[in-house]
Amino acid sequence: MPLILETIVTTTSPDGDLHLVPFGLIQDGADWVLAPFRPSPTILNLEANPVFAASSPSDIRVIAGAVTGRRDWGTVPCDRISGRRLADSFGHAEFEVTAVEPDETRPRYRGRMVHSAAHMPFFGYNRAQAAVLEAAILSTRLHMLPPEKILTEMRYHAIAIIKTAGPAEREAWDWIEDKVATALGRSDRILDEPAAAQ
């Protein structure tokens, strides 16, 4: 399996509207592949404007927010491509699409990196941020996965939230918990379960 980096991808619609969503970028030699499932505004944007930026948010709420209807995060213009990228990020890269592998379910857009830059120091991994990332991905697969698998995995990730979250990570987790609870028709929260403290 290739290396995949989880990023915030920004694309621009034909009308000039910004579209900001999390995507895994798949490493392929010197290139990075973006593979959105249809239907997808990102696909429509790439067909019209075949460039994209990928940013590593310093605040995990950007990823949790983007999959829970909170997409109004600060952006700034890109350096080499026409478009915008996330403002508060450890770093970002800009890509031109050099090839498209058509597919009815999940086309692949090959991105050639034309620019990259670091914006702030990174000096430590955080388990709660990783847990939010995993929970955010789970929350985009609620229609594909059995509820028990979702809850089992969320219960495991909740341990890292209890032990290592700051206020931002906790808020991000709550957004995901609310989405999952609504989808599964639950009124209680995993973080409130006694087992979550283990």
Ligand SMILES: Cc1cc2nc3c(=O)[nH]c(=O)nc-3n(C[C@H](O)[C@H](O)[C@H](O)COP(=O)(O)O)c2cc1C
């Ligand atoms: C960390 C993370 C990585 C994701 N990676 C992908 C991906 O590679 N492909 C995809 O179709 N959706 C992925 N998703 C789900 C999309 O963010 C979500 O479905 C979004 O609405 C897709 O944007 P679109 O509607 O423009 O296609 C990911 C979600 C998260 C939280």
